[in-house]
Amino acid sequence: MSFISVGIDHEHAPLDLLERATVVEDQWGKVLGALLANANIHEAVFLSTCLRTEVYASIDRFHGAVEEITETLSNVTGVSTQELTEFLTIHFDRGVASHLFQVAGGLRSVVPGEHEVLGQLRRSLERADEEHAVGPELAELFRRSLVAGRRVRHETTIARGTTSFAQATVAMAQRELGEELNGANVVVFGAGQLASGIVRNLVTGSAPLASITIVNRTPEKANALRDELADPRIDVKGLDDFADVVKAAQLVITAVESMKPLLLDEHVADHRGSLLVIDLGMPRVVSTSIDARSNVRRIDISALHDTVQAALVGRYDALDQANAILDEEVEKFHEDRRSRGAAAIVSELREYLDTLRLHELERRANDLSDLTAEQYERVDSLTRSIVAKIAHDPTIALKEAAGTDRGQRLADATRTLFDL
Numbered sequence: 001m002s003f004i005s006v007g008i009d010h011e012h013a014p015l016d017l018l019e020r021a022t023v024v025e026d027q028w029g030k031v032l033g034a035l036l037a038n039a040n041i042h043e044a045v046f047l048s049t050c051l052r053t054e055v056y057a058s059i060d061r062f063h064g065a066v067e068e069i070t071e072t073l074s075n076v077t078g079v080s081t082q083e084l085t086e087f088l089t090i091h092f093d094r095g096v097a098s099h100l101f102q103v104a105g106g107l108r109s110v111v112p113g114e115h116e117v118l119g120q121l122r123r124s125l126e127r128a129d130e131e132h133a134v135g136p137e138l139a140e141l142f143r144r145s146l147v148a149g150r151r152v153r154h155e156t157t158i159a160r161g162t163t164s165f166a167q168a169t170v171a172m173a174q175r176e177l178g179e180e181l182n183g184a185n186v187v188v189f190g191a192g193q194l195a196s197g198i199v200r201n202l203v204t205g206s207a208p209l210a211s212i213t214i215v216n217r218t219p220e221k222a223n224a225l226r227d228e229l230a231d232p233r234i235d236v237k238g239l240d241d242f243a244d245v246v247k248a249a250q251l252v253i254t255a256v257e258s259m260k261p262l263l264l265d266e267h268v269a270d271h272r273g274s275l276l277v278i279d280l281g282m283p284r285v286v287s288t289s290i291d292a293r294s295n296v297r298r299i300d301i302s303a304l305h306d307t308v309q310a311a312l313v314g315r316y317d318a319l320d321q322a323n324a325i326l327d328e329e330v331e332k333f334h335e336d337r338r339s340r341g342a343a344a345i346v347s348e349l350r351e352y353l354d355t356l357r358l359h360e361l362e363r364r365a366n367d368l369s370d371l372t373a374e375q376y377e378r379v380d381s382l383t384r385s386i387v388a389k390i391a392h393d394p395t396i397a398l399k400e401a402a403g404t405d406r407g408q409r410l411a412d413a414t415r416t417l418f419d420l
Contacts, residue, residue, distance in 0.1 A: 001042055002408065003096040003141065004062065006069040006088060007054025010110060013087035015302055019283045021077045021084070023048040024257045025123070031076050032133040038068035043138045047124040049117075050282035050301055051109060053077070054089075056100065058138050062092060097141060097333050101326045104149030106158065110301065111168045112319060113158035118149050119193055141333070148329035155325060158318040166197025169278060170205055172303065173251055176276055181207040185249045187242065188214050189263070190256030191221040194280065198253055203231050211235060213249075215242040216256070243267050255280045261287040268296050278303075342402035345411045346395050348420045353387045 008021055023031060028046050035044040035055060043058040055073065059065035070088065074081045091099040099108075104121055106113040125142040128134040134142075153159035174181055186202060186209055188195055195214070202212055213235045216222040222236040237245060239262065246252060246267050252275065254263060263286045268275060277298045279286040290296050361368070361383065368376060394414065401407035414420065 001058045001060065001137070002062070002093045003056070003138070004059050004065050004069075004093075005054055005056045005091045005096045005099055006066055007047075007052055007073075008084065008087050009052035009054070009089055009108065010301075011108065012089050015300070017079065017083065017087060018050070018053070021048075021053045021073065021079050022050065022282045023053065023076060024259065025127070027076070028124070028127045029131050031072070032128060032131045034072045034076060035069065036133055038065075038072065040064040040068055043128075043135045044133050045124050045128040045138060045142060047120060049120050050280065052103070056096065056138065056141070058135065066090060094334060097145075097330045098326075100141065100145045101148045101330050101333075104145040105152040105322055105326050106149065107319065107322060107326070111165060113153065113322070114165055114168075115153065115159065116165055116193060116197070118146060121146060121149075137337075140337075144329065144333045148326055151329065152322045152325050156318045156321045158322050165194055165280065166201050169198055169253060169255075169280060170201040172299075173253070173276065173278060174205070174207060176297075176299070177251065180250060180274070181209070183208060183210050184251055185209075185211045185245070186213070186251045186253070187245055187249045188212065189216070189242075189252070189254040189281075189285065190214075191216040191218075191225055192255065195253075195255035196225050198255055199225060199234070200229065203229055203234075209233060213237055213242070213245045215239060215245075247271055249275060251276050251278070252286075253278045253280065254285045256285060257281065258285045259283065261285055263287065263290070265289040265293070268293060271295060338399075338402040338407070342399040342407075345398055345414055345420070346391075349394060349398075349414060349418060350387075350391050352418050352420055353391055354384075357383045357387050 008018060010018060013021075023046075025048075028048070031046045032044055035041050035046065035057065040060045041057050042060070045056045047054050047056070053073070055069045057065060057069065070081050070084055073079070074084055102108045103117060106115070106117055109117055121142060125134065125139065129139065177184070184207070188199055188202070191214055195216075199212060199214060202209060211233050212231070214222040214225060215237045217239055219236055219238055226234045226236055235245075246263070247270055250273065252263065254277070256262070258281060261284065263277065265287055268290050271293075273295065275296045277286055277290065277296060279298060279300045282301070284300065286298055288298070291298055361380065368379065371379065398407065398410055398414065401410050
């Protein structure tokens with residue numbers, strides 16, 4: 001079986017399409033079930049974030065798998081196959097590891113080196129494992145990508161400075177508001193990993209904020225974050241009673257999943273001052289209708305670009321080092337995979353041939369009954385030598401071609417010929 005990845009990402013697809021193709025995490029199990037119902041897909045891991053919606057899979061036929069994955073993504077997102085196909089990014093076999101390791105290393109992110117992606121990849125693997133959708137080979141690919149991602153951040157300076165969405169978001173707010181952020185009331189929607197990072201950066205930032213209100217569906221997570229930070233400026237509100245704090249806010253940041261907008265025009269209708277709204281939701285959780293209000297500015301993920309470019313100054317050497325590390329880790333993965341693949345089929349072949357040898361000796365036991373123990377040992381040794389010579393050339397061919405398309409064909413032929 002070969003690896004394939006099929007999906008859309010922020011480097012090749014418009015933000016509007018990424019938004020419509022986003023699948024919230026509690027629906028990932030449904031997607032995995034739909035993927036495995038296809039004939040050409042044997043294992044699958046599904047990832048959907050604000051930057052990418054991708055399927056990683058072990059497959060039989062390339063073209064058949066691409067069609068099945070595209071059709072499945074269309075069915076679960078409501079985006080037509082024609083529109084998806086226009087922006088699809090597809091990687092096959094060796095290219096899948098290179099792509100995934102780049103994603104894990106943070107080199108395919110809006111903020112290079114950002115660490116949130118490691119948690120996203122880990123959760124996607126865990127969910128696939130819970131759904132019994134992933135096997136040893138694909139799971140190993142993901143585990144090795146996580147190791148490579150951590151190594152990049154440990155051995156290079158790519159993880160210094162503004163290297164997360166949280167940091168980039170707060171830096172963008174500071175750039176947009178300037179002195180207006182001093183003494184400001186801030187509202188953060190969400191209490192997950194991204195939202196928590198934003199709150200932490202707001203607490204430790206240079207701007208002396210007046211208040212930080214966390215708005216979340218489940219107050220337990222928000223309260224836990226408030227208690228952890230132990231900052232008297234932090235308050236917690238539920239989704240049903242956040243309107244009043246928004247009216248008094250100068251900055252609102254949304255970092256929460258929702259299939260429908262949460263912040264509506266009615267929530268800012270009575271706002272008399274200036275308000276900056278940063279919407280990190282995907283799909284968007286802020287209604288675009290607020291754009292009509294002269295005192296309200298709404299910006300989204302695409303606006304992070306300028307902040308990121310400023311943060312990258314002086315870090316291009318780190319990007320080169322990160323690429324070199326990831327190339328090394330990809331090659332190690334492929335070498336280990338070749339070794340594992342060859343070892344398995346060679347072991348099966350040799351075991352099969354030796355079983356035939358022993359069965360034949362047993363079948364001819366009466367013919368050999370008059371041999372002495374020493375003579376029987378010579379016969380046994382001779383048959384072992386013959387079997388080893390028969391297996392030698394196939395073993396060399398399988399080992400040398402392991403991990404390639406030719407190696408896969410040889411392995412399939414060997415299994416067919418010897419009924420392994």
